[in-house]
Amino acid sequence: MNFMITSNPFSELSQFVPSIAMQLFVITMIILVVVGTLFDMIHKKNVKYFFENAQKAKKSASRSVNTGEKISIVFNTVTSDVLTTSELDGKRRIAHLLGMYGTIIFWITSVIMIFCYSTPSSVTPSFLPLLWHLGAIMTCLGGYWFWFFLRVDVAAEANPWYRVVKADLFVLSLVVTATFGLVWSYLQAVNVSGWDTLFLVLFIISNLVLFGGVYWSKFAHMFYKPGAAIQKKLAEADGSRDNLPAPSDKPKQFGLGIKREEPKHY
Ligand code: HEM
Numbered sequence: 001m002n003f004m005i006t007s008n009p010f011s012e013l014s015q016f017v018p019s020i021a022m023q024l025f026v027i028t029m030i031i032l033v034v035v036g037t038l039f040d041m042i043h044k045k046n047v048k049y050f051f052e053n054a055q056k057a058k059k060s061a062s063r064s065v066n067t068g069e070k071i072s073i074v075f076n077t078v079t080s081d082v083l084t085t086s087e088l089d090g091k092r093r094i095a096h097l098l099g100m101y102g103t104i105i106f107w108i109t110s111v112i113m114i115f116c117y118s119t120p121s122s123v124t125p126s127f128l129p130l131l132w133h134l135g136a137i138m139t140c141l142g143g144y145w146f147w148f149f150l151r152v153d154v155a156a157e158a159n160p161w162y163r164v165v166k167a168d169l170f171v172l173s174l175v176v177t178a179t180f181g182l183v184w185s186y187l188q189a190v191n192v193s194g195w196d197t198l199f200l201v202l203f204i205i206s207n208l209v210l211f212g213g214v215y216w217s218k219f220a221h222m223f224y225k226p227g228a229a230i231q232k233k234l235a236e237a238d239g240s241r242d243n244l245p246a247p248s249d250k251p252k253q254f255g256l257g258i259k260r261e262e263p264k265h266y
Pocket of ligand 1: 218
């Protein structure tokens with residue numbers, strides 16, 4: 001038996017499936033993401049609206065922001081809003097960071113192993129499969145935590161955790177893919193013949209749903225969110241604030257009613 005966590009499942013797989021087939025699969029997944037995102041942008045017209053709105057907001061700018069300041073705003077937004085998901089707080093933020101970094105690690109190590117170490121004779125540096133398994137585990141931790149406890153309709157609206165709607169397509173296909181990947185790798189390492197093939201097929205199908213479902217799922221938020229965060233910060237700096245009023249500096253006066261239930265912010 002191989003030690004699962006340090007063995008490269010794609011190199012094992014290459015005894016039955018040529019590496020070129022695995023590489024073509026990865027390329028197909030990338031094309032699916034690009035096509036799905038383009039269709040999403042055309043259908044929702046969100047990017048068109050985004051640029052038109054940014055142009056419109058510029059007209060109400062009260063000061064001009066120079067290039068140096070713009071670069072520093074973009075840099076700060078990327079290092080805070082994007083890399084540390086600072087839009088979210090507390091548990092929600094930790095769960096998102098686990099899922100986001102887990103997924104990024106899982107995808108990058110999958111690509112490296114499939115393109116560089118997917119022949120039966122490949123000698124894979126053991127940190128690659130180690131990170132691949134770690135990435136999948138982090139995705140599961142963040143994703144299942146979100147799924148069972150943090151989803152707004154479960155946490156705030158008391159819907160049961162097993163209620164599935166279209167909006168769950170992304171998070172579900174993401175965690176299920178990571179789970180099937182782990183189970184496949186485990187079964188391959190313990191050599192239970194047949195079962196590992198079943199989970200390989202399930203791993204393939206869940207990847208097809210995850211990457212083929214971009215048009216219908218929240219997948220593309222990972223591209224839109226950074227752009228929107230940068231625009232918001234730029235609009236704050238030039239005083240246009242996306243044509244929204246500035247926060248009031250008056251003391252908060254909501255009356256006692258607001259204390260009846262703790263507010264939940266998302
Ligand atoms: C590989 C990159 C990423 C992955 C895998 C990922 C994963 C996820 C998942 C699974 C959800 C839950 C979706 C749902 O409501 O069902 C989510 C929500 C969210 N993501 Fe991401 N994300 C990524 C990148 C980003 C980036 C770059 C940002 C911001 C700049 C971001 C901000 C958010 C926000 C604000 C939510 C809503 C969270 C909530 O409802 O609690 N994500 N993300």
